[in-house]
Amino acid sequence: MKLKTALMSAPLLIICGAAMAGTPGLTGVYHGQHLLTMRGCPGACQAGSELVLGKGIQNADWSWNFDEGWVLIRGTTLTVGFDYEVQSIGNQGQGDDRFTAGFTDNLDGTYTVYHGFQIYNPNVGNPRADTSTRFEITEDPDNPNRILIITVDDEPAGVLDGIPGTQITGVFPMTVQPDFEGYARLEGSSSGGDGISDQLKEQLGLNPDADNADTDGDGLPDAEELGEDPENPVDTDADGLIDALEPGAAALDPRLAAGVALLDGIPGRQVTGDALSGTTAEAAVGEPWRFAGVTTGYMSLATDPDGDSSIPDTTRGDAGLEYQYGFIRFDLQASAMTSEPVTVRVTFQAPLPESSRLLLYASQVIDGNERYRLMASDAYRRLSDHALEIRLHDNGPWDLSPEAGVLAFGVAPVENTLGGHQESSGNGGGIGAATLALLALLAAFRRGRVVT
Structure with a gap:
């Protein structure tokens, strides 16, 4: 079973909107995640003039x-x-030392981190700068074991520009300001x-808060359903979802996968700013098939590393679409060989886009790497506002496993907000078009053009 990663918590988003003083003099070691928003200014930076150049495709x-x-x-992909x-100042370390940055307690509830920041884009020379970022860190009033961390405006000259972060000038094609926001426990x-x-509960996708010790809501405490060895939690039906996440009878039925939180999240808790974070889905399949694993995540797939970056390149679907449902990967096994198509019904807690605007991407192996392609409309059917039926074949074009009797596939529903998509659409790399669009935008600003 794949361990899930912890994500940002809903109280963070509320607290960030209020003017709260941080907590000086913190002690101890904390672990958590952040989400980066990368802002840039075509000219002088001042509130209202900045552009959001991109966000992390997942929490890091x-x-x-x-x-x-x-x-x-840790970094990720924008x-x-x-x-x-x-990175560390000068990026001189080895291993984790390369990325370990020092910080100081400013004794006013803020902490200044001194670090390097690098973007890997060979088109602009993989620019890098040494800089600093000032964070306001606050003890969570609802949980003394958690701290909430936001980036605050801080400029070396002392003249604030009203934008979270610290300006990095003369290095990147535009003046940029990284804005980190997250939590730690x-x-x-x-x-x-x-x-x-x-930390273990969040890795397992369970809610660690004291007032919610029954994540799947079936009346059995998480601690009881995990079994005697929480590091190896009980999965009675061996479908890849632990009993503490699957409510009731679903934990005993390998043909039903329930309590699957979207976006690698925690059921019932909005853990990031993503609107569908915390919502769940369930899937059903008929004989002779059974689930052997179900995982969710963001709409990105790792490819072979390229260039100097230690972060794998990623691929998405078509640029410009918002993949708010993320993706779900299913691993199926058959108890008997069959040539009949496999029908998987997926029911989402959140409503699906209308039929006329629903697109479904699925992953394929191309040149040794998984890439997303738009599925033909006859390969799936929208059954209702919440239910979707997908038809596949063992060793068919969407099966990621070459082994007969084993079917692995990943899908990502999305609303078509662009129009003009054809069934053959899907750029395979996804990020290339977005990269070119941003480069064109940066070039336009550098030439002094006004882009509307």
Whole structure:
């Protein structure tokens, strides 16, 4: 079973909208995640003039050691296709030391991190700069084991521009300001009081908060359903979803996968700013097939690393669409050989787009890498506002497994907000078009053109 990653919490989004003082003098080691928003200015930076150049396609890990004064911030890929890294000053270390940045407690509830920042885009020379970022860090009033972390406006000259972050000038094609926002939990804490750490619960996709110790809502506490060894939780029907996530009888039926949280999230809790984060889906398949694994994530697939980046390149679907449902990957096994098509019914807690605007992407192996392609409309059917039926064949074009009797596929529903899509649509790389569009925009600004 794939361990899930912890994501940002809903209280963070509420607190970020209010003017709250941070907490000075923090101690201990905390682990959590952040989401980066990359802003840029075509001219002088001032509030209202900035552009959102992209966001992280997923939340990335970070660890804060307040006793020793260092932070490890992992990078990911921006929605425009550039990988980014947060490094140490000068990027002189080895291994994790390369990415470990120092910080100081400003004793006013803010903490200044001194770090390198690099974007991997060979078209603009993989630019890099040493900089600093000031964070406001606040103890969560609802959970003493969690801290909430936001980027605040901080400029070296002391003249604030009203935009979260610190300007990096003269290095990138535009003046840029990275804006990190996230949370972290105290290492070893157990908010539920059941001896199971918050960190492990979040890795398993469970809600670690004390007031919600029954994530799937079936009346059995998570601690009980995990079994005697929480590091190896019980999965009675061996469908890849642990009993603590599958409610009731679904935990005993390998043909039914229930309680599947979208976007690698936690059921019933909006853990990021994504509107559908925390909503769930369930899937059903008939004999002779059964589920052997179900995972969710963001609309991105890793490809072979390229260039100097330690972050794998990624591929998405068509540029310009918002993949708010993320993707769901299913692994199926058959108890007997059959040439009949496999029908999988997926029911979403959130409503699906209208039939005329519904697109479905699925992953294919192309040149050794998985890439998304738009499925033909006769391969799936919208059954209702919440239900979708998909028809596939073992060893068919959407089967990622070459083994007979084993079917693996990943799908991503999306609303067609662009129009003009054909059944053959799908750029395979996805990020290329977005990259070119951003480069054209940057070039236009550098020439002094006004782009509307």
